[in-house]
Amino acid sequence: MRPQTSDLRNGSTAAEFILVGFEKSSPPTRALLFTVFLALYSLAMAMNGLIIFITWTNSRLSSPMCFFLGHLSFLDICFITTTIPQMLTHLVTKNHMVSFVSCMTQMYLVFFLGVAECILLAFMAYDRYAAICHPLNYAQIMSRQVCVRLVCPSWIFGMINGIFLAYISFRNPFCKDNHIENFFCEAPIVIALSCVGPQFSMKLIFADAIVVLLSPMVLIITSYARILASILCRTSSSGRGKTFSTCASHLTVVIFLYTSATFSYMNPRRTHRPDKDEPFSLLYTIITPMCNPIIYSFRNKEMKGAMGRALGRGNLAQAESV
Template sequence: MAWVGNQTLISHFILLGLFTQSPLHFFLFSIIMVMFLVALSGNGLMILLINVNSRLHNPMYFFLSWLSLMDLMLISTIVPRMATDFLLGHGAISFTGCGLQILFFLTLLGDECFLLAFMAYDRYVAISNPLRYSVVMSRRVCWLMVTVSWLFGLVDGLIQAIFTLHFPYCGSQEVDHFFCEVPAILKLACADTSLYETMIYVCCILMLLLPFSVISASYLQILAAVLHMRSAEGRQKAFATCSSHMAVVSLFYGAAMITYMRPQAYHSSKQDKVVSAFYTMITPMLNPLIYSLRNKEVSEALRKLLRRCYFPLYPIWLP
C-alpha cells in the first residue's frame, strides 16, 4: 500500500468474475469451459490443416491461419485466468498482471480488426481482378499486411495499458468484470479520467471504423463485380466465398462496437460482461466452425487428414 494525501493507493485489483458460486453458475461455467475447449481444438485444427495441405497455401488461407492463431491467443488470455479465479473463489490480480492482460487483449483485438480488413481486401482482389491476383496479393504483400496488423494492435495495446495504470487507484479494489477491461478499471481511478476516456473513445472509433470502412468498401466493390457476372454459377461461388468472412465480421465488429463505441455514461457492468464474453469466448469458438462448415476446401482437407491418420483402422467410414 502507498499513501497520497489522505488516500491509500491499492496495490492490486480483485476481479469479481462472470459468475457467482451457485448451481446455475457452475453449469454456465461448465458451458464456458466446453466452449474454450472447442475454440482451442477448432482453431488449432484450422492452423494444422492450412499448414499441412498444399491446396490451402494461398493468401486467403494464409490470413485465415493468422485469424485462428489470434483467436486461440485471445481466448487463452481471458478464460484460463477467469476459470482459475472461479475455482479458487477469489480474483486478486496485481497491477503488473492487469497491465499485461490489457496489453495482450487489446493487441489481439486490434490485430483482428485490421486482419479482417485485409481479408476483405483479399476477397475484393480475387473476385474483381482475378488475373492480377497472384501479383497484387504476393507472399511479400501478405506478410506485410499481417505485420501491419500486429504493429497497429501492439501500439494500441501499449498506449492503453500504460496510460490506464498511470492513474492512481484508491478505495475499492473490486473490478466488476471477469478480466481487466479498461472501462471497468477506470471506474476505480482516484483522478479525473474524462480526458483520457475521450481519447480512448476516439482511438477505439478509429481502430474500429478505419478497418470497417475498408471492409465496407471492399464488399461494395465485390457486390458490384458479382452483379455484373453473367454466370449464375460464378455469382454463387463468389457469394459462397465471401459469406463466411461476412459472418465473422458481423459477429466480431458488432460486439466490439457495442463495447468500445458507446460513451462511458451508457455502460453498465452486466451488459459489458455479456458483450465481452461474446467476442472473447463465443466468437473465437464460432470462427473456425463458420469457415470449416461453409468451406468445401477446408472440409476436403479435413477428410484427407482423417483418411491419412485413420484409414487403416476405419476404411469403411471414410470416403
C-alpha cells in the same frame, strides 16, 4: 467485507484488483458455467489449432486466404487464452484477486491481439476483393510477399496500440474501489475506478476505438461494395451465389467481432453496467474465437476437405464436395 486498497507513496491506489464477474452466481450456476466455458474453450483451442496445423503444413493450402486464416486462428488462440483460463479458475475458487501488473498485462494483450485481428480481417476483405474483381491478376496482387507485408503491420500496430491503451488505462492512481465488475480487466470498467480524470481517459479510449475500428471497417465496406458491384454485373445466378458463398464466412466473422467491440469500446457513456458489459465481453472473448474456425471450415470447401483428411475422414470430405 471487501478488501481495502493499499496506500502507496504516489497516492492512494489499488495494489491489486478483484474480479467479481459471476461472483453473485450460485455454486450450481458457477459449476454449470465452468462446464460450458471449459467445453467452449476446448473446442476453440482444438479447432483453431487444427486450422493452424493444416494451413502451415499442407502445401496444397497455399492460397492467400488460407495464409490469413492461419494467422487469424493463431490470434484467436492467443486471445482466448488471455482471459478464459483465468475466468475458469475464478469460477471454482474463492480467490478472485489479480495483481496490478497482471491486470495491466492482460489488458495490454487484449488490446494488442484484438486490434491485430481487426486489421487482419480488413486485409482478408481486400483479399476477397482482389480474388473476385481481379481474378486474372490475383496471383500477382496477393503474392506471398504481399501477404507477409500485410500481416506484419497488423501485429506491429496492434502491439503499439496495446501499449498506448494500457498506459492510458493505468496512468492514474485508483482510489475509488478495487472491484472490477467483469470477469477480466476490461478498460472502461478499470478506468472508471481511477480517482483522477477518468472522463479524459475514457475519451481517449473512445477516440482510439473510432480510429482502430472504423479505419479497418472503411476498407472492409469499400472492398465489399466493389464486390457487390461486380456481382450485380454478372448475368449468371449460379455465379452470384458462388461468390456470395465465398464471402459469407468472412462477413459473419466481421459482424461478430465488430458488433461486440463497438458496444464495448465505442460507448460514450461515463459508466458501464456489468449486466450489459459481460454479454458483449463474452461474445468477443470466447464466442468469436470459437466460431471463427467453425464458420470458415464449413463455408470453405477447400478448408473443409483438408480438415476432413486431417481428421481421417478423407472419403467423407470428398463425397461432400462432389
